[in-house]
Amino acid sequence: MSAAAVIGLGYRVGGATLLDGVDLSVAGGEFLSVIGPNGAGKTTLVQLLSGELVPTSGRVEIGGRDIAKMNLAELALLRAVLPQHHVLRFAFRCLDVVMMGRYPHGGSEADARAAADRVMTETDTAPLADRLYPTLSGGEQARVSFARVLAQETPLVLLDEPTGRLDLRHQELVMGTLRGLADRGVAVVAVLHDINLAARFVDRLVILDGGLVRAVGTPEAVLRPDVLASVYGIDVQVITHPEAGCPLILPIGGGRIG
Amino acid sequence: MWRIPVVVLFGGLVMGLIGATGLALGMGAVEISPAQVFAILLDHLGVDTATGFSSTQDAVLWSIRLPRVMLGIAVGGALGVAGAAFQGIFRNPLADSHLIGISSGAALGTVVSILVFGGVLGSFAGPAGGIVGGLGAGVTVYLLARHEGRTEVVTLVLAGLAVAAITGAGASFLSVAADDARLGSVLFYSLGSLAVATWDLLWVTLPFVAVAVVLLPVAARRLDLLLLGEREAAHLGVDVERTRMAVVALATAAVGASVAAVGAIGFVGLLVPHGVRLVAGPGHRVLLPASAIGGAALLVLTDVVARTVALPFEVPIGLLTAIIGGPVFLLLLGRTRREHGGWG
Numbered sequence: 001m002s003a004a005a006v007i008g009l010g011y012r013v014g015g016a017t018l019l020d021g022v023d024l025s026v027a028g029g030e031f032l033s034v035i036g037p038n039g040a041g042k043t044t045l046v047q048l049l050s051g052e053l054v055p056t057s058g059r060v061e062i063g064g065r066d067i068a069k070m071n072l073a074e075l076a077l078l079r080a081v082l083p084q085h086h087v088l089r090f091a092f093r094c095l096d097v098v099m100m101g102r103y104p105h106g107g108s109e110a111d112a113r114a115a116a117d118r119v120m121t122e123t124d125t126a127p128l129a130d131r132l133y134p135t136l137s138g139g140e141q142a143r144v145s146f147a148r149v150l151a152q153e154t155p156l157v158l159l160d161e162p163t164g165r166l167d168l169r170h171q172e173l174v175m176g177t178l179r180g181l182a183d184r185g186v187a188v189v190a191v192l193h194d195i196n197l198a199a200r201f202v203d204r205l206v207i208l209d210g211g212l213v214r215a216v217g218t219p220e221a222v223l224r225p226d227v228l229a230s231v232y233g234i235d236v237q238v239i240t241h242p243e244a245g246c247p248l249i250l251p252i253g254g255g256r257i258g
Numbered sequence: 259m260w261r262i263p264v265v266v267l268f269g270g271l272v273m274g275l276i277g278a279t280g281l282a283l284g285m286g287a288v289e290i291s292p293a294q295v296f297a298i299l300l301d302h303l304g305v306d307t308a309t310g311f312s313s314t315q316d317a318v319l320w321s322i323r324l325p326r327v328m329l330g331i332a333v334g335g336a337l338g339v340a341g342a343a344f345q346g347i348f349r350n351p352l353a354d355s356h357l358i359g360i361s362s363g364a365a366l367g368t369v370v371s372i373l374v375f376g377g378v379l380g381s382f383a384g385p386a387g388g389i390v391g392g393l394g395a396g397v398t399v400y401l402l403a404r405h406e407g408r409t410e411v412v413t414l415v416l417a418g419l420a421v422a423a424i425t426g427a428g429a430s431f432l433s434v435a436a437d438d439a440r441l442g443s444v445l446f447y448s449l450g451s452l453a454v455a456t457w458d459l460l461w462v463t464l465p466f467v468a469v470a471v472v473l474l475p476v477a478a479r480r481l482d483l484l485l486l487g488e489r490e491a492a493h494l495g496v497d498v499e500r501t502r503m504a505v506v507a508l509a510t511a512a513v514g515a516s517v518a519a520v521g522a523i524g525f526v527g528l529l530v531p532h533g534v535r536l537v538a539g540p541g542h543r544v545l546l547p548a549s550a551i552g553g554a555a556l557l558v559l560t561d562v563v564a565r566t567v568a569l570p571f572e573v574p575i576g577l578l579t580a581i582i583g584g585p586v587f588l589l590l591l592g593r594t595r596r597e598h599g600g601w602g
Contacts, residue, residue: 052489076495087487089349090540100483104495152494 003028003156003187004049004079008058011044011211018044019211021058026189028155031182033198034191036208037232042191043084045208046160049189050081062156076104080152082159086141088133094144095120095129101151112151119150124173139165146174150181157181159190163197175201199223199246207231223247262537264544271548275331275555282327282562287569288318295319326455329463330561331554333452333520336467336512338553341527342534342545343474343509346481347502348400348414351535351590354528355513358414359395359421361522364510365447366425367391368518369432381462388518389466392510395421400506426522449576450521452561463519470512471550477505478542485540523576525583526553532590 005025011018019041026032034042047053049060051067060067062078070078080101088097095113098120102112120126125147128140136144142165149157162178163171171194179201182188192198198205199219207215207222209231215222228236234251241248283295290298290311297309298319337355344353344360355361364387371379371387379386399421403414429447446454480501483491488498513527530552531545538544557575560582564575 050493052492072492072497073495076493079493081489081493083487083489087349087490088485090351090485091535092482092485092540096482096539096541097486100486100494103479103483 002026002061003030003063004189005061006045006049006058007061009045009048009055009060010057011041011048011053012056017211019048019055022208022211022213024206024213024216026156026187028187029182029185030204031179031188031202032190032204032206033202034189034206034208035193035195035198036214039210040208041211042208043160044211046081046158046189046191050079050158051075052081073104076152076154078154079156079158080149080154082146082149082157082162084160084164086145088141091132091134093129094125094131094133094136094147097133097144098125098129098147098151101148104152115151115153116147119147123147123150123177124170139167139170142166143170143174146177150177155185156187157189159188161191161193163192163194171197195223195249196241199248200241200244219247223249261539264538267534267538267544267548268551271551271555275551275558278555278558278562279327279331282330282558283319283323285562285566286318286323288315290315290319290323299324321457322455325457325460326452326561327558329455329460329519330452330558332460332464332467333516333523334526334554334557335471335550336516336553337523337526337557338530338549338551339471339474339546340509340513341553342531342542342549343470343477343481343505344527345531346484346542346545347505347509349485349487350414351532352415352528352587354525355392355509356422356522356524356527358418359399359425360392360510360513361517361524362422362424362426362429363395363398364388364392364514364517365429365522366432367394367514369429369436369447371518373432373436373438381458384518385462385466385515386518388516389511389514391425392514392517393507395425396506396510447517447521449574450523451564451572451574451576452520452557453565453572454520459519463515466511466515470508471547474505474508475543475546477501478546481505481542481546482540521576523557523579525579525587526557528590529579529583529586530556532586 002025006022009022010020022045034045036042044053048055067075095116098116099112102115120129123143123146125143128136128144133141133144146162162174166174175197178188178190202219204217205219205222206213207227214231215227223238225236225238228249237250237252239248239250280292284290284292293309294311294315297307298311298316300307302320341354344355344358345351367387367390368384371383375383399414399417402417403410426448433447480496483494483496484498484501492498531549534545534548534552538548560578561575564573564578567573
């Protein structure tokens, strides 16, 4: 059974169609990445999957159940969400922020503390534990928020650009952590902009463009020059990564208009 | 990063409140020693003591100072806890019931209610009108500041300013035009005074404050999560709309009843929670009760100053809270800018 599935999913707002007839599913243990140009509908897809937006057509199922029939507390035990932007401006310690991820489980303070310590070690955020969140850099805030999402320990994890503001080492660390989650049976869905980064870690890629799914499959199957040229409007060469063996995209033509 | 232990914080605040209460009961035109204070209180409980006191001292303490101090504790607690709650729910450390128009709305509601329903509702006309007026102002400001699912900080403060100006002017105009003895002076609603305190006034105010002080901490964890962002809180299972409605209703009821009783006293709801956050962090499980105790201590202490600094005259208490609160507010703005670039 799939961990999450969207069936005929569509979202319209103010006369614009942001997502149209999307069918997708992700299984437990699978790392799926959503890529595509700006405005393709990637964030909208994550927001619909998380239940934050209500679809104007179709439905979202998590664990085989329509999320429209679930309450927020149930959903919080099934899926965790890392949004693109972080708005916390109050001076919580990072440890407190990560412990907030344990709220849906309702356990004791000690349980929350233990889980937070575990994920902060795993995500290399333990040295930040006593720092005040608003005083961190953007990238550090993103990493602490990532740790908070992991602390929620849900069978489905949704992330909107988890590597967007991270340095090279922490991009690798986050992707490696997500790969590890998937290997332990968690379903991971991440919106990513760095196609080459995605190609090295994920099981399947979904290319969205103009609210439609343009391609789904393994990186090898999806990352073809013709597909990328039509979606991104640039010419690319696809070679094989000398170490990882996965596809590696090299842009060779400048951006075209029209 | 330095933070004081929770036990020390609460110990200090409770001792501060006890100290302020002792000062307030003993100080004034009629001096009453601490021993006499105890003797009079015990006498009213039917316990005789060796300490002597005059019947004037007894009357001053039991009928004037004690209800006044108790009302100060109730109102200060209400302003402190409500300030902390508003700041949490609006995710804005500057959201004080004064600043976002709720106090002035409550003043207008109180005046209208006393004039229109005074005969029917009796002494509950004030608190009822205060709560309705406060809610009306709060909801108006909130809806004006909402945009695409976010609460805009600048719009919130500006809308609050406008609503406060309009409702404050309305309350002042009505109290002048109606010339009704039940309303008190024009200055009363804009600056506040605890001089009106009686046992009856305490009993109609206290229930609304007590409900807020007891129930708001139930939402403490949810308020913490709301500070992460409304989306993030919802992702963690918090029903954001329900929490917001409950918290705003409880905090507004406490502020509305307080304004109806003693007028609109500013800055307590801003200063106290900010001070607590500075030494103990923003977590609401500590912040809400600590702000209630701290607000009570601050208001009782300020009231002692208000009624003794210029004997035999009384300085309006709202004037004193503004004198302290204004500069601290400016420091708060400066600090916020230094730390994370201000509030845009």
